[in-house]
Amino acid sequence: EAAVTQSPRNKVAVTGGKVTLSCNQTNNHNNMYWYRQDTGHGLRLIHYSYGAGSTEKGDIPDGYKASRPSQENFSLILELATPSQTSVYFCASGDWGQAPLFGEGTRLSVL
Amino acid sequence: AQSVTQPDARVTVSEGASLQLRCKYSYFGTPYLFWYVQYPRQGLQLLLKYYPGDPVVQGVNGFEAEFSKSNSSFHLRKASVHWSDWAVYFCAVSNMGYKLTFGTGTSLLVDP
Numbered sequence: 001e002a003a004v005t006q007s008p009r010n011k012v013a014v015t016g017g018k019v020t021l022s023c024n025q026t027n028n029h030n031n032m033y034w035y036r037q038d039t040g041h042g043l044r045l046i047h048y049s050y051g052a053g054s055t056e057k058g059d060i061p062d063g064y065k066a067s068r069p070s071q072e073n074f075s076l077i078l079e080l081a082t083p084s085q086t087s088v089y090f091c092a093s094g095d096w097g098q099a100p101l102f103g104e105g106t107r108l109s110v111l
Numbered sequence: 112a113q114s115v116t117q118p119d120a121r122v123t124v125s126e127g128a129s130l131q132l133r134c135k136y137s138y139f140g141t142p143y144l145f146w147y148v149q150y151p152r153q154g155l156q157l158l159l160k161y162y163p164g165d166p167v168v169q170g171v172n173g174f175e176a177e178f179s180k181s182n183s184s185f186h187l188r189k190a191s192v193h194w195s196d197w198a199v200y201f202c203a204v205s206n207m208g209y210k211l212t213f214g215t216g217t218s219l220l221v222d223p
Contacts, residue, residue, distance in 0.1 A: 004154075031209060042117075042201060042215040043155075058210070090154060097162070098208045099145055102154040 002027045004103035006091050012109045019078040021106050023091030029101075031094050032074040034058070034066060036087040037105070043090065049074055081110045113138045113204050117214035124192050125222045132187040132217045134176075134202035144185040145203045145211065146176055155201060160208075161185060172196070197221045 005024045013019045025032065030051045035043040045058030047066035055066040063085060065077040074093075078085055086109050094100030116135045124130050136142060141163050147155040159170025166178040176187045185202060199218050203211040 033210070035213075040215060042115075042213040043211075045210060045212070048210060092155075094208055096207050096209060097143075099157045099160045100208065100211060102147075102156075104154045105152075 002101055004091055004093050004101050006089075006103040006106050008106060009104065010107045012111060013078075013081045014111055015082060017081050019081050019085075019108065019110075021076040021078075021089055021091075021108070023074045023076075023093075023103060024072055025074075025091075025093040025101075026072065027093050027101060028071065029093035029095050029098075030071075031096075031100070032068065033092045033094075033100060034064075034074070034076045035090045035092065036060070037090060038087050046076065046089075083110045086110045113142070113206075113212045115202050115204050115212055115214035117200075117202055117217050119217050120215070121218045121220065123220040123222060126194050127191050130187075130189040130192045130196075130219070132200050132202075132219070134185045134187065134214060136183055136185060136202070136204045138183075138204050140206075142204045143206065143208050144176075144178060145205070146170065146174070146185075146187050147201045147203065149199045149201065149216075151198075158187070158200070192219075192221055194221045194223060 033048045034046045049068040067075045091103045092100040114137045144161040146158040202214045205211040
């Protein structure tokens, strides 16, 4: 069954600390995405990837890095976390001509 | 740049009543359009998708949507709402399913 799995599901971090959010997909999709969801903004694209080894900036990349070491895995990295990065983060995977499949989300609080 | 406007942040309907959630898009060319639903503390689930072709598309659980190029709209409809439809609904536009741009969402509340 097609799946996108995010870990952790919940995370509390301190300001200035490093945070890594992980995403794994078993769908053999080429494209993967990281979005954040905030009230009043819907979902906004942070980074995306065409395939292993590639990362591209989305609409709001500042303060975030991404890594795609393999077809299955796509990480979002906050090198110096700030309270403004408190949000719910969603990973998705998909291919051309398909509706992306979303994970369950990671709830991040930066204190 | 592509964009989506969902003008209604919140809609309340009575159970059994009909529903329309509005979505307006901006896109140069022929868009791919989607409606997703989000239940509390869950991810987004696909309700239906429009790929160029028949303007009326059917989705899961009795939902349908109609694409209008002249109005730049993709409104979601349901003939009879059930209490389990209480959720947040997102409209999105993209180029062939790649890099979706979402609206701000519409919260649907169902009166019993």
